[in-house]
Amino acid sequence: MADNKEAIIRRIMIEFSKTIEMFDLNPLEARLFAHLYLAEKPMTLDEMSEALGKSKTAMSTNIRSLSELNLVTRVWKKGVRKDLYQANRQLFKLFTTSYMNKWIDAAAHQRDTIKEIENEAIKQLDETPNDRELKKLEEQLSSILVFHEEVVAFFRNKK
Amino acid sequence: MADNKEAIIRRIMIEFSKTIEMFDLNPLEARLFAHLYLAEKPMTLDEMSEALGKSKTAMSTNIRSLSELNLVTRVWKKGVRKDLYQANRQLFKLFTTSYMNKWIDAAAHQRDTIKEIENEAIKQLDETPNDRELKKLEEQLSSILVFHEEVVAFFRNKK
DNA sequence: TTTTTTGTACAGTTTATTCTGTACGAACTT
């Protein structure tokens, strides 16, 4: 009977982790979060290391990533000297927010870069207005820029 | 002057490819698409290989991935014996559609798997209704299932 | 038919990512 529960937990870990990985987390980050989520209590680096069978160094680096994504929080508990981390619990909001923010930041940055290139092309086109190849290039840049703007708007829109 | 155009093309390739990679394409797939998009004409595997400086084998496997994602299309041209591929051109629709479909498929599949595990837990809970740990596990499964349903709905909604 | 050309499967190599063990500074304990 206890075996059944263990088996269920193992399966949840595997499947839940897969889903979390879809949000661009590496496998260990995913398992770490899944474990903390199921544990429902703060854990130390040593405990995580023991539970997942990975080095403490790996816990340290991966818990930091999760922390930067606001997926876990460091908490204090009187009398406990080690760092304690716990999983934040509003799954959907948590993952979609950090995921979309990443998209928006990256896409906006790419858009700006494309815009710069286009400005450069326009400047050169001023000097040689009859350069048909350059003209075509500028048009392509324009369509790629529109694409980037649509992507940014798309994700902004979903928040 | 021709140098300027080359430089612009090179920069577009780099930046555009980065954006495409965000849609879960590997670097070569991304460069391949970017190149085909800028070329604005169908190309053979040998031409791509030459243009990107990578093996023909790599072209073959990566163009197939792009094709499966509906990002490129194989076309026929009278007199040309080799396979010809061209980039599809409605960037935004192309990328968002294939991206979201991938999300929806994967998330729905994960949801079903979680549902199965939950059914298993419920079945066991019928046999041992007083098992508080098992009860808690079932509740956790339920919340994870809700999460999955929200993810599926989220992406369905955006199409 | 035989010969050439084309696309791709597959094995092995190269390159990139992930993970571990050691080492060390900072903070706590005695």
Added chain:
DNA sequence: AAGTTCGTACAGAATAAACTGTACAAAAAA
């Protein structure tokens, strides 16, 4: 103060991903 404990930086090892060259089946050309 000296001695522990803790978290993490860093270099190297293990693992995974990407890429190449060889080989070969299918189709076209001779």
